[in-house]
Amino acid sequence: MPLALTFLFSASFVLAQSINPRLEQRAAALASAALEDTLGYSLVASLTTEVGPRLAGTEAEERARQWAVEKLRALGFSKVRVEPFELPVWERGVEWAQITAPYPQPLVISALGGSTATGPDGVEGEVASFASLAQLRAAPAENLKGKIVFVDEVMTRSQDGSGYGVAAGKRRAAAYIAEEKGAAAVLIRSVGTSKHRFAHTGQMRRLTEGGADRGVPAAALSAPDADQLQRILAAGESVTLRLVLTPQQRPAGMSGNVIAEIPGTEAADEIVLVGAHLDSWDLGTGAVDDGAGVGIVVAAAKRVMDAQPEGPRRTVRVVLFGAEEVGLVGAQAYAVAHADDLDQHIVASESDFGAGRIWRFETNVAEDKIEAAQALGSVVRSLGAAPGGNNASGGPDMKYLREAGVPVVGLKQNGWDYFDLHHTPNDTLDKIDPADIAHNVAAWASFIYLAANSDADYR
Numbered sequence: 001m002p003l004a005l006t007f008l009f010s011a012s013f014v015l016a017q018s019i020n021p022r023l024e025q026r027a028a029a030l031a032s033a034a035l036e037d038t039l040g041y042s043l044v045a046s047l048t049t050e051v052g053p054r055l056a057g058t059e060a061e062e063r064a065r066q067w068a069v070e071k072l073r074a075l076g077f078s079k080v081r082v083e084p085f086e087l088p089v090w091e092r093g094v095e096w097a098q099i100t101a102p103y104p105q106p107l108v109i110s111a112l113g114g115s116t117a118t119g120p121d122g123v124e125g126e127v128a129s130f131a132s133l134a135q136l137r138a139a140p141a142e143n144l145k146g147k148i149v150f151v152d153e154v155m156t157r158s159q160d161g162s163g164y165g166v167a168a169g170k171r172r173a174a175a176y177i178a179e180e181k182g183a184a185a186v187l188i189r190s191v192g193t194s195k196h197r198f199a200h201t202g203q204m205r206r207l208t209e210g211g212a213d214r215g216v217p218a219a220a221l222s223a224p225d226a227d228q229l230q231r232i233l234a235a236g237e238s239v240t241l242r243l244v245l246t247p248q249q250r251p252a253g254m255s256g257n258v259i260a261e262i263p264g265t266e267a268a269d270e271i272v273l274v275g276a277h278l279d280s281w282d283l284g285t286g287a288v289d290d291g292a293g294v295g296i297v298v299a300a301a302k303r304v305m306d307a308q309p310e311g312p313r314r315t316v317r318v319v320l321f322g323a324e325e326v327g328l329v330g331a332q333a334y335a336v337a338h339a340d341d342l343d344q345h346i347v348a349s350e351s352d353f354g355a356g357r358i359w360r361f362e363t364n365v366a367e368d369k370i371e372a373a374q375a376l377g378s379v380v381r382s383l384g385a386a387p388g389g390n391n392a393s394g395g396p397d398m399k400y401l402r403e404a405g406v407p408v409v410g411l412k413q414n415g416w417d418y419f420d421l422h423h424t425p426n427d428t429l430d431k432i433d434p435a436d437i438a439h440n441v442a443a444w445a446s447f448i449y450l451a452a453n454s455d456a457d458y459r
Helices: 003-009 011-018 021-034 039-050 059-074 133-138 163-180 223-234 287-307 329-337 339-344 367-375 378-382 396-403 434-453
Strands: 078-091 095-101 105-107 109-111 123-130 148-151 185-189 218-221 240-245 248-262 267-277 314-321 345-350 358-364 408-413
Touching: 021 287, 021 378, 021 434, 039 059, 039 287, 039 434, 059 078, 059 248, 059 287, 078 329, 095 109, 095 218, 105 223, 123 133, 123 185, 123 223, 133 148, 133 163, 148 163, 148 223, 163 185, 163 218, 185 223, 185 240, 218 223, 218 240, 248 287, 248 329, 267 287, 267 339, 267 396, 267 434, 287 314, 287 434, 314 329, 314 434, 329 339, 329 396, 339 345, 345 396, 345 434, 358 367, 358 378, 358 434, 378 434, 396 408, 408 434
Parallel strands: 123 148, 148 185, 185 218, 267 314, 267 345, 345 408
Antiparallel strands: 078 248, 095 105, 095 240, 109 218, 123 240, 248 314, 358 408
16 A cells, blocks of 8 residues: 555544644655655765764855755745854864873873863873762762873663763763862763774863863774773773874854745745754764755755645744754854744744654654644654653754743654764764665655644644
8 A cells, every 4th residue: 555545544643633634644755755765875975975963163164055055945945044143263282192101002081072282292191090970979089189080981772862861961960060179180081882903083071161161182992992091091000191182262153043934825924944053073974963954955855845846834933943062052053133023933843863864753742732842743754663751852953942942843863873973973974874864854844844734733
């Protein structure tokens, strides 16, 4: 039975009763056709090949904005523009580490975003090891003076990425705690699930939180090298380590959000926002994080635009956020710039969890709106997703919109291997399956179509 009809006869779609059946049929047909989509993958390939890594505030991120504007205009979107904003810019320098005693050998590290510099000569000190961030917090300051702190907390692998929040705690806070206790530098076990010998970078304190230019020099240590260091420490001998980090911090640079629209018709002032982030870390080419999201939401919105030349009922707004990786700076800038019309944002969501197939559809709406919001995922469920709970984040860049009362949903991707790749040199195009991108485009196209053409209120 064709996908366009299958979902109508499935008992799993009892939640979809608040959507017009004809809209569901059209959305299902749209999704069925989108399973053969090639635009989403070609956009990821173009972005990662023609621009490459896109560190926030740099010339490379500026080229990514130019790329996005040209692509969106060529695809036929309306009101394509950049909303610029300023931010401090951090750029990587030399990163080098070596055990100097008792068994001299090199270590593979990556400076953490926002890390201060050691100076060209580096720092050397005895290693003080902690099994968790909590242990570091509890350690007496007199025991850490001049030492190099090592936080060896392992990340748990999970389909939904739920292990990340706990593991990232040490990345966000260890350098500042160590500074308060008089340590010379910090190493953390890489925040990721890969066993390969490369380290995961990532921002420490978000730029939007303030104080991001403090802390001792800090780097992530690859998982095999963390294991090696732990074996040497377990032998009971004192271990000394030398660390050289020479990142640079510029006081101001430019970033921006790239915005495009499909104008609505009878409810043009009501906005369905779909997003991804355009920037990436500088080690790989940002294919999984978040070139995939860019390709998915743009291709899905293009499908909706082509299916309705006259325009959908509501306006569809595509936002490619700048400077997400350094602390949701673009997300905050968007919320500030659009504060006066956030009450017209009907529902919002972001694709920012790689290229895995969607396995769950979640909501975050008022209790009496759950059924209506879950109905937006009716076709997504026909593609193999299950209904989720009502605590969706909507994606990282949805934080400020969600806090302002904008309803959000989450099209949750299978992230079992996402943290093997994210923020590493291994985040490259060859890790993406074009069929998986097409599956995402199909799911997102159906969601966008239903949200843009329904008359339900999700607030």
